[in-house]
Amino acid sequence: MSADEEKPSLPVSFEQLAELEDDFEQVDLEVTRHQDKLTKDLYVKREKIIANIPHFWNSVFEVAPEEFEHAFKETDGELLLSLKSLFVSRFDLPNGDPRSFSIKWEFEENEFFEDKVLEKKFIYRQSLKGDVSGLVSEAVKINWKPGKDLTNGLTDLVLKVEAEEKAGKGDEETEAKKELKKKIEDTPLGDLSFFTWFAFRGPRITEEEHKEALKKEEEKRQLRKAGKPVEDDEMEEDDEDEDDLFDKAYEYEPYPAADDQALCIAEDIWPDAIKLYLQSQEDDMLSDFEDLEDDDEDEDMEDSKAEPASKKRKA
Amino acid sequence: MSADEEKPSLPVSFEQLAELEDDFEQVDLEVTRHQDKLTKDLYVKREKIIANIPHFWNSVFEVAPEEFEHAFKETDGELLLSLKSLFVSRFDLPNGDPRSFSIKWEFEENEFFEDKVLEKKFIYRQSLKGDVSGLVSEAVKINWKPGKDLTNGLTDLVLKVEAEEKAGKGDEETEAKKELKKKIEDTPLGDLSFFTWFAFRGPRITEEEHKEALKKEEEKRQLRKAGKPVEDDEMEEDDEDEDDLFDKAYEYEPYPAADDQALCIAEDIWPDAIKLYLQSQEDDMLSDFEDLEDDDEDEDMEDSKAEPASKKRKA
Numbered sequence A, B: 001m002s003a004d005e006e007k008p009s010l011p012v013s014f015e016q017l018a019e020l021e022d023d024f025e026q027v028d029l030e031v032t033r034h035q036d037k038l039t040k041d042l043y044v045k046r047e048k049i050i051a052n053i054p055h056f057w058n059s060v061f062e063v064a065p066e067e068f069e070h071a072f073k074e075t076d077g078e079l080l081l082s083l084k085s086l087f088v089s090r091f092d093l094p095n096g097d098p099r100s101f102s103i104k105w106e107f108e109e110n111e112f113f114e115d116k117v118l119e120k121k122f123i124y125r126q127s128l129k130g131d132v133s134g135l136v137s138e139a140v141k142i143n144w145k146p147g148k149d150l151t152n153g154l155t156d157l158v159l160k161v162e163a164e165e166k167a168g169k170g171d172e173e174t175e176a177k178k179e180l181k182k183k184i185e186d187t188p189l190g191d192l193s194f195f196t197w198f199a200f201r202g203p204r205i206t207e208e209e210h211k212e213a214l215k216k217e218e219e220k221r222q223l224r225k226a227g228k229p230v231e232d233d234e235m236e237e238d239d240e241d242e243d244d245l246f247d248k249a250y251e252y253e254p255y256p257a258a259d260d261q262a263l264c265i266a267e268d269i270w271p272d273a274i275k276l277y278l279q280s281q282e283d284d285m286l287s288d289f290e291d292l293e294d295d296d297e298d299e300d301m302e303d304s305k306a307e308p309a310s311k312k313r314k315a
Helices: A014-050 A056-062 A074-080 A154-169 A175-186 A194-199 A207-225 A236-250 A258-269 A273-292 B014-050 B056-062 B074-080 B154-169 B175-186 B194-199 B207-225 B236-250 B258-269 B273-292
Strands: A083-089 A101-107 A117-126 A132-136 B083-089 B101-107 B117-126 B132-136
Touching: A014 A083, A014 A207, A014 A273, A014 B014, A014 B273, A056 A074, A056 A083, A056 A273, A074 A194, A083 A258, A101 A258, A117 A194, A117 A207, A117 A258, A132 A236, A132 A258, A154 A175, A154 A194, A194 A258, A273 B014, B014 B083, B014 B207, B014 B273, B056 B074, B056 B083, B056 B273, B074 B194, B083 B258, B101 B258, B117 B194, B117 B207, B117 B258, B132 B236, B132 B258, B154 B175, B154 B194, B194 B258
Parallel strands: none
Antiparallel strands: A083 A101, A101 A117, A117 A132, B083 B101, B101 B117, B117 B132
8 A cells, every 4th residue: 555656746735735724723723612612511510520429530540541651650649549620621712722721630638749739731832933833831839748749859840940941041051950951861751750740841932922923824824815825934944943942842841741641631531531430430340340250261251441432332 | 549449339320420421412413513514615625635636545544543553455555546535424414413424435447346436324323222322334335346356255245134134034044144154254354355344234223213212312311401310221231232232233244343443534534634644745755764864873763653743733
């Protein structure tokens, strides 16, 4: 299944595809807006019901998609048992961008930190360089109890570097930066606590740059609609800019998977939470059952995970 | 991360969760309806542009999701090179069910079959047994050229069994059924052509049963809304009915993954086709580049697949 013969440049113009993709993107945004409006109250209602189920979110994360495989270390799991509520909201709606969202984690009193609520915002920003976008965030301060910092100082160091950048030392190689970089290098992935997620910052795209990029995009859109030629600034040098933008951010990012995990929460785990919870309960029951019947070889045991969810759809 | 202590029965009533899930499902349907309305014309426009790109869909399937891993055998690939167009439509909209859809495959003249168009419908049906739903389809006749049947008679046999069932011989153990069952058992997965996909039939849920099930569901919905108790018919014996419903269908189903693959086409491949095509071109370019630089060890080669798509979003 290969089409090696005809592959040179695209047989349709890049403009045509870009316009099409842009049209679809606009529709997607509109659909997300509509969906948010229709589901907002339902999620509030759901949260009230869920509040009566002990360890609901903990169970959900047990069967979360692959983005969360190996994400929770053993002590993370202990802390997660005190997670009382999780809430995703597209805070910029109804008038702003549906691609920005926040995830609010509510905890019971626990032995690890003082905080009752940790909220992290992911703001959609478009860059002027390389026509690239990303989710931008600020590091969230966690008030660890003495000796209980699961991130081993990583979150605090990121906060320090962030403060320095805000104070205009973005280009300086400060002590905190050096320390952070070394700590990132010295931390084995197997020791990295999930709670480092709260320190994620993402690419450095300011609100000003974002607005400028949106304006430029809208100008292009108007030119295209008018059938006029659009300046094509999408080529190789932009790819370099793009790599640069992300590499620079990731140098001081102890938890670079955070934005993908955040998207996974917002787009998969959050809407599917009840299904995932029921699946986790079914898995638990099955493994209890298997324990009971462990030495009964007549039984043809079926793993509930083996059957794809879409094959049997509960109405 | 285990909540073994509290697991017995659900701490909220099944009714509450069922009602909530039903509310969300209704919103989902409404959102799909809205989305279909907004994208319909765009997809037609896209198809016109795509028509100018040789082997577009072939390239898309090269980078399709895991549902299609190992799906295409070598000769399937040859045939797929003559695939000219693919079109998904939710034919039951605007007034009917957004969960039903059709996939229309258009082929150029080729050495394998006479057909120019193969269209397969997947109809959403709800069963009265076990509160289960599924995608129901009819086997599609492929007019193979002599000696060119890639499915080795499987599609024709399914058609024969289907005709017998329609003639009221559903419970008889006919010769065709025996032959089909044996052929299914004797065909190694590695030899199973993707084109057997067109023979998929799914669970036997009639339109009458479906309507009856919808009616029953609506009655339950009204009872719930009125705060009245709803008869709970969801327990173990239904799970058996449910297994029965699918097992019976799959006994004569040479290609049971067909509905999952159809959903994957309708929900992932179809909306993301341009992105997938661009990704396939990028992969090709990268592998050409790697061939060129094969013995240059200084180069730190990056695989475009290693970076999750969501990390860098082209605007």
